[in-house]
Amino acid sequence: MYRSPLVSPFVNIPFRWVKPSFWSRSCEVPAVTVEFLKSARPAAARGGADISDTVRLMLARLAGGGEAAARDYACRLDGWSGPVAVPAAALRATGAQVPPDLKQAIGYAHENIRRFAEAQRATALDFEIELRPGLTLGQRQIPVNAVGCYVPGGRYAHIASALMSIATARAAGVPHITACSPPRGAAGIPPALLYAMALAGADRILVLGGVQGVAAMAQGLFGTPPADILVGPGNAYVAEAKRQLFGPVGIDMVAGPTDLMLLADNSADPLTLAWDLTAQAEHGATSPVWFATDDRALAREVLRLVPACLAELPEPNAAAARTAWEDLGEVILCDSREAMAALADSYAPEHLHVQARDPGWWRARLTAYGSLFLGAETTVAFGDKAAGPNHVLPTGRAARYTGGLSVHKFLKTVTWQRAADPALAALAQATATISRAEGMEGHARSAERRLANSLAPVKLAAHQEG
Ligand SMILES: NC(=O)c1ccc[n+]([C@@H]2O[C@H](COP(=O)([O-])OP(=O)(O)OC[C@H]3O[C@@H](n4cnc5c(N)ncnc54)[C@H](O)[C@@H]3O)[C@@H](O)[C@H]2O)c1
Numbered sequence: 001m002y003r004s005p006l007v008s009p010f011v012n013i014p015f016r017w018v019k020p021s022f023w024s025r026s027c028e029v030p031a032v033t034v035e036f037l038k039s040a041r042p043a044a045a046r047g048g049a050d051i052s053d054t055v056r057l058m059l060a061r062l063a064g065g066g067e068a069a070a071r072d073y074a075c076r077l078d079g080w081s082g083p084v085a086v087p088a089a090a091l092r093a094t095g096a097q098v099p100p101d102l103k104q105a106i107g108y109a110h111e112n113i114r115r116f117a118e119a120q121r122a123t124a125l126d127f128e129i130e131l132r133p134g135l136t137l138g139q140r141q142i143p144v145n146a147v148g149c150y151v152p153g154g155r156y157a158h159i160a161s162a163l164m165s166i167a168t169a170r171a172a173g174v175p176h177i178t179a180c181s182p183p184r185g186a187a188g189i190p191p192a193l194l195y196a197m198a199l200a201g202a203d204r205i206l207v208l209g210g211v212q213g214v215a216a217m218a219q220g221l222f223g224t225p226p227a228d229i230l231v232g233p234g235n236a237y238v239a240e241a242k243r244q245l246f247g248p249v250g251i252d253m254v255a256g257p258t259d260l261m262l263l264a265d266n267s268a269d270p271l272t273l274a275w276d277l278t279a280q281a282e283h284g285a286t287s288p289v290w291f292a293t294d295d296r297a298l299a300r301e302v303l304r305l306v307p308a309c310l311a312e313l314p315e316p317n318a319a320a321a322r323t324a325w326e327d328l329g330e331v332i333l334c335d336s337r338e339a340m341a342a343l344a345d346s347y348a349p350e351h352l353h354v355q356a357r358d359p360g361w362w363r364a365r366l367t368a369y370g371s372l373f374l375g376a377e378t379t380v381a382f383g384d385k386a387a388g389p390n391h392v393l394p395t396g397r398a399a400r401y402t403g404g405l406s407v408h409k410f411l412k413t414v415t416w417q418r419a420a421d422p423a424l425a426a427l428a429q430a431t432a433t434i435s436r437a438e439g440m441e442g443h444a445r446s447a448e449r450r451l452a453n454s455l456a457p458v459k460l461a462a463h464q465e466g
């Protein structure tokens with residue numbers, strides 16, 4: 001039996017994490033017993049380039065070269081030399097270019113995402129409290145002024161990502177929303193994606209992808225206001241550009257490849273599980289999918305069925321999903337549902353889907369995930385596209401410390417205070433005493449000037465008379 005975080009006696013592999021270097025520390029997993037029926041390949045066998053130097057050079061060039069540099073990268077990397085800012089007339093024309101059933105589906109998804117975000121906004125409250133007589137304190141939720149939404153578009157046209165970022169910023173009350181997405185061929189951003197961006201509430205849309213898109217929104221190029229915060233998923237170049245720009249500009253998170261953990265007991269259907277794993281592996285060759293169960297026969301059946309599902313995908317999706325499964329897929333046998341839950345908490349997956357009895361037990365027990373999907377009738381694909389909760393979620397175990405994109409990322413929770421009599425005496429005395437204990441005489445004097453017998457106007461009058 002394997003006791004993490006050491007080594008599995010069954011398969012003699014360390015209980016290690018599949019991706020980034022910041023995962024190099026071994027994980028703290030409670031004493032759970034697990035057996036790997038399929039494990040990920042060692043990272044060394046998978047390779048992977050360090051892109052941070054490339055991004056640093058590009059950002060430096062974009063900082064100096066502005067719009068000309070952005071156009072140059074768009075041309076060289078994405079073959080785009082058309083207009084960068086989408087003209088209003090082109091946006092209006094998209095309505096006629098998108099098939100009615102797709103427009104209807106986008107409208108349905110947008111309504112769910114918008115309404116969920118509005119419900120979230122209603123929970124972010126301002127308040128005012130008179131903590132003691134004369135001491136009034138408060139909190140306000142103030143939206144940022146300008147947002148830059150990155151909408152990925154290299155491999156797939158991520159219609160849903162446009163809705164997730166833009167509609168959520170809109171629900172938060174952000175006044176200026178810029179969105180960018182790379183061109184897909186000579187036609188630029190596909191009409192359905194433009195339609196979704198405009199419907200969700202983008203004020204300006206830029207035909208720019210990758211580092212140049214992120215930098216243009218941060219700098220405020222092509223007639224956009226400089227973004228206060230950059231949000232949205234993207235590939236490794238996009239994530240690294242956001243990470244390097246963070247500080248002067250805010251970011252939602254540093255997103256790595258999407259991941260899924262699927263938990264099931266013997267009430268689940270193996271073919272449905274196999275398709276759910278295949279679907280999320282479709283995101284890309286670096287997207288891990290993990291399956292844990294307490295039923296050995298179910299695990300064996302899922303292992304048998306996944307390759308058959310992969311074979312049914314069209315290319316190039318099949319190749320990417322097959323690599324993800326072969327390199328990163330894991331099938332893990334646990335000895336109890338408690339062990340499955342502990343395993344899930346330690347993996348802290350972006351998407352966590354439970355297809356097991358007693359969903360209430362799982363919802364109460366599980367503590368580390370970006371978004372939780374309960375029951376066999378639910379699928380992560382619903383959440384990815386149309387259900388309502390945001391699909392921009394923490395990857396790479398970041399679900400240990402944060403949730404995903406929400407209206408809160410666009411709101412600044414700020415505070416205010418006002419002091420007056422009769423609070424002043426105690427407040428000034430406490431402040432002065434603490435300040436002197438800290439060695440900060442100036443702070444003590446500033447506090448004591450608020451006492452009734454030394455208020456500024458009285459002193460000023462005395463000085464003028466003298
Ligand atoms: N977690 C989520 O919510 C979610 C949702 C949708 C998509 N995603 C992720 O978004 C990503 C989309 O990636 P993508 O590549 O398809 O599209 P993308 O739009 O993120 O990136 C495309 C851009 O990358 C740049 N680029 C590509 N190769 C480059 C190079 N060698 N040097 C410099 N720049 C280069 C190009 O400028 C191009 O425009 C995937 O990783 C996917 O998993 C995540």
Ligand SMILES: [Zn+2]
Nearest residue numbers: 279280381384
């Ligand atoms: Zn997905």
